[in-house]
Amino acid sequence: MQEVKVLLVEDDEMTSEYLATFLRDSGFDVDTVFSVTDGLSYLKQNHYDILLLDINLPDFSGMELLKSIKGSLSLPVIVLSAYGDTKSKIMAFRYGATDYMVKPIDLEELEARIWVQLGKNSQIPADFEEEAFRIETSDILLYGKPLNLTWTEFKILQLLLQNKNRTVTRDRLLSSLSAVSSNRSLDNHIKNIRKKIAAQGGKNFLKTEYGMGYRLIDTP
Numbered sequence: 008m009q010e011v012k013v014l015l016v017e018d019d020e021m022t023s024e025y026l027a028t029f030l031r032d033s034g035f036d037v038d039t040v041f042s043v044t045d046g047l048s049y050l051k052q053n054h055y056d057i058l059l060l061d062i063n064l065p066d067f068s069g070m071e072l073l074k075s076i077k078g079s080l081s082l083p084v085i086v087l088s089a090y091g092d093t094k095s096k097i098m099a100f101r102y103g104a105t106d107y108m109v110k111p112i113d114l115e116e117l118e119a120r121i122w123v124q125l126g127k128n129s130q131i132p133a134d135f136e137e138e139a140f141r142i143e144t145s146d147i148l149l150y151g152k153p154l155n156l157t158w159t160e161f162k163i164l165q166l167l168l169q170n171k172n173r174t175v176t177r178d179r180l181l182s183s184l185s186a187v188s189s190n191r192s193l194d195n196h197i198k199n200i201r202k203k204i205a206a207q208g209g210k211n212f213l214k215t216e217y218g219m220g221y222r223l224i225d226t227p
Contacts, residue, residue, distance in 0.1 A: 010036040011125065012054060016046040016069065017061045017087065021183075022110075025169040026059070026087075029114045035121075043067040047075055055082060057121055060104070062088040062095070073102035083124035087112055111142045139209060140168055149207040159186045160200050163193075167213070167223040176220040197221060 013030060017023040018041045027037045038053070040046050043064050050058070062069040073084065083105040088095065091109040099107055106120055141148040146156055147164055156164060162184055167175055180193055187193050201213055214222045 010034065011056045011121070013037045013057055013059060013121070014046065014049055014053075014055045015039045015059045016041075016043070016064065016072065017059070018042065018064050019061075021166070021169065026112065026114070026117070028170075030118070033118055041065070043069065043072045043075075046072050050076060050080060057124055058082055058084045059117075060084055060086050062086060062090060062099070070098060070102055073099065073104060077103040085117075085120060085124060087117075111144070113141075139212070140164075142168060149204060149209055152207055154200075154203045154207065156200070156203065159184060160196055160203070163187075163196055164200055164223075167221060171223050174216045174220050174222045178220075180220065 011034075013035050015023060015027055015030075015037055017026065017039065020041070023039050023041070027039050030037045038049060038055075040049055041064075043066050046058075046060070049055075060069045060072060064072075069086065069088075084103060085106040085108060086099045086104045087108050087110060088099070089110045096107050105124055108117065108120065139149060141151075142165055143153070145158070146153045146161060147168070148154070154160075154164075163180060166180065166183055177190060177193060181187055181190075184193075187196060197213070204212055212223055214224060216222055
């Protein structure tokens with residue numbers, strides 16, 4: 008089967024990498040851009056099967072991109088937005104969006120919605136498993152209960168979750184977290200995260216890759 012071509016317009020690099028990596032691992036052909044201007048340029052130069060569009064972009068609102076392509080391009084558009092109010096949703100649909108998801112985005116639901124938008128419901132995997140972790144706006148849930156993380160702990164665990172089953176090096180963690188200035192400080196934060204995970208019954212999710220960094224796994 009020919010790969011589905013996806014254009015992702017998302018200005019947050021971490022979110023963009025998180026979404027694009029999952030979609031590529033799921034067999035989609037994904038291009039990523041970070042602004043309305045680049046999004047319009049890519050849409051003019053390439054054929055895409057579906058557009059994934061953030062609203063809060065650095066140069067213009069994603070709504071402006073919707074208005075620009077309405078009537079000239081015929082492709083499904085899933086808006087991925089931090090705005091969950093009814094007014095924002097209605098405005099997006101009025102300008103041509105065909106679906107709307109509120110962040111944080113559940114990856115498996117996103118894949119299912121893409122297949123629905125493409126009229127290929129039969130492609131939706133039937134073996135999705137319930138995720139142990141779920142990222143919320145300012146905390147992370149484990150088995151449906153908040154871990155009550157500090158902001159720094161939240162950012163560390165969020166990065167590990169976004170790279171699930173892959174080792175995240177100490178250098179990458181330190182460079183991504185301005186509040187963490189040393190390996191010792193990072194170790195203390197990891198220790199506290201482990202304690203909070205253990206209190207929810209998930210003792211072995213967070214693995215140390217000695218000499219490298221840390222890795223969060225699917226199941227302990």
